[in-house]
Amino acid sequence: MSKKILIAAALAVAVGLPAGAMATPEEDRIQFRNHFQDRFSEVPLEEYPNGVYAIDPVGRENWEAIEEFPPYEPFIDTGRDMWEKPFANGKTYADCFPDGPGIAHKYPHWDKDKGMVMTLPLALNNCREANSEEPLKYKKGPINDLLSYIAFESRGEVTNVVVPEDDPRALAAYEDGKKFYYTRRGQLNFSCAHCHVQNGGLVLRTETLSPSLGHTTHFPVYRSKWGTVGTLHRRFTGCNKQVRAKPFEAHGEEYRNLEYFLTYMSNGLELNGPGARK
Amino acid sequence: MRNKTVIYALLLGLALGAPLASASLDATAVQAAISAAEDARKQAASVNGEWRDTAKKIKEAKKMLAEGYLAKAMDLATVAEREGELGYRQMMAQQEFEMPAFIKH
Numbered sequence: 001m002s003k004k005i006l007i008a009a010a011l012a013v014a015v016g017l018p019a020g021a022m023a024t025p026e027e028d029r030i031q032f033r034n035h036f037q038d039r040f041s042e043v044p045l046e047e048y049p050n051g052v053y054a055i056d057p058v059g060r061e062n063w064e065a066i067e068e069f070p071p072y073e074p075f076i077d078t079g080r081d082m083w084e085k086p087f088a089n090g091k092t093y094a095d096c097f098p099d100g101p102g103i104a105h106k107y108p109h110w111d112k113d114k115g116m117v118m119t120l121p122l123a124l125n126n127c128r129e130a131n132s133e134e135p136l137k138y139k140k141g142p143i144n145d146l147l148s149y150i151a152f153e154s155r156g157e158v159t160n161v162v163v164p165e166d167d168p169r170a171l172a173a174y175e176d177g178k179k180f181y182y183t184r185r186g187q188l189n190f191s192c193a194h195c196h197v198q199n200g201g202l203v204l205r206t207e208t209l210s211p212s213l214g215h216t217t218h219f220p221v222y223r224s225k226w227g228t229v230g231t232l233h234r235r236f237t238g239c240n241k242q243v244r245a246k247p248f249e250a251h252g253e254e255y256r257n258l259e260y261f262l263t264y265m266s267n268g269l270e271l272n273g274p275g276a277r278k
Numbered sequence: 279m280r281n282k283t284v285i286y287a288l289l290l291g292l293a294l295g296a297p298l299a300s301a302s303l304d305a306t307a308v309q310a311a312i313s314a315a316e317d318a319r320k321q322a323a324s325v326n327g328e329w330r331d332t333a334k335k336i337k338e339a340k341k342m343l344a345e346g347y348l349a350k351a352m353d354l355a356t357v358a359e360r361e362g363e364l365g366y367r368q369m370m371a372q373q374e375f376e377m378p379a380f381i382k383h
Contacts (some may be wrong), residue, residue, distance in 0.1 A: 187361070246328040
């Protein structure tokens with residue numbers, strides 16, 4: 001055995017990682033994408049942002065009809081008013097986000113100063129609090145209006161999550177989100193990946209399971225079942241509950257890191273929010 | 279004769295929906311089971327492994343105990359404790375990250 005290999009092996013043991021478990025985020029992403037392109041070889045990559053309608057032709061017909069009069073449109077209009085209306089102190093969201101409103105592709109990102117993943121809803125609430133406004137609730141309600149407007153204004157931008165190499169905490173957050181995604185949870189003992197990676201395309205009760213690739217491009221989403229627009233973390237909550245696991249706090253560390261990993265997997269895909277789903 | 283009376287009493291009890299307290303079941307034992315369930319739930323939560331309905335079952339057990347339905351309270355507490363243990367073990371079994379085999383490439 002050469003010295004180099006010995007040192008590498010010793011290092012792997014010291015760090016406690018089995019050989020082969022050290023895939024980089026980029027290696028993960030390529031593997032993830034290849035999995036779907038193998039499984040649905042007839043589906044072009046740019047279709048994945050359309051969720052289940054990339055793989056379910058019957059559902060797709062209904063969806064295309066719905067998209068002619070998009071149910072999320074009123075939310076975009078209300079969100080525009082929110083964006084433009086000054087806070088009590090006279091400032092607006094634009095003072096916090098000078099590049100706004102089309103900023104969805106800049107999130108989630110690693111915030112080095114805070115040492116955490118920054119999500120768009122969290123950044124919006126930070127802006128509100130810095131301007132002495134009450135924070136918005138993260139799952140239901142007005143935050144969805146604001147996010148609908150921002151998503152609409154961000155259409156055509158491309159998902160581009162970065163895990164900076166100069167801060168090991170960023171990689172740790174990514175790895176944490178990845179582990180969450182592949183961990184079995186709840187009484188039903190399912191991981192996210194069991195439904196959306198292994199079984200994408202299968203029908204669960206009345207719903208076809210969407211492939212995970214592209215899962216983050218179109219939020220917030222109007223769901224007919226909800227009768228309104230809801231956030232990504234509301235969706236995470238629902239999916240955790242489906243397997244009878246206790247959901248986590250919206251924009252708490254677990255879901256933030258999950259969003260970081262999951263969005264990274266869709267790097268290169270176009271943003272197309274807000275979306276509409278059954 | 280005596281057996282029959284017991285059965286009638288039981289049936290009547292069921293019909294009335296009354297608590298079926300067995301001789302050994304007292305409120306102290308039920309209270310201990312509820313505490314054990316709460317500890318198990320917290321242990322699962324400490325590794326992010328709490329299940330959806332465990333806390334609900336514990337709450338319901340407390341309510342049943344307060345209303346005197348000892349057997350029902352005991353059942354709920356026992357199930358909740360088991361859920362807490364399973365949720366904890368579920369997470370501990372997955373401490374080491376492993377990529378699932380269904381991702382092939």
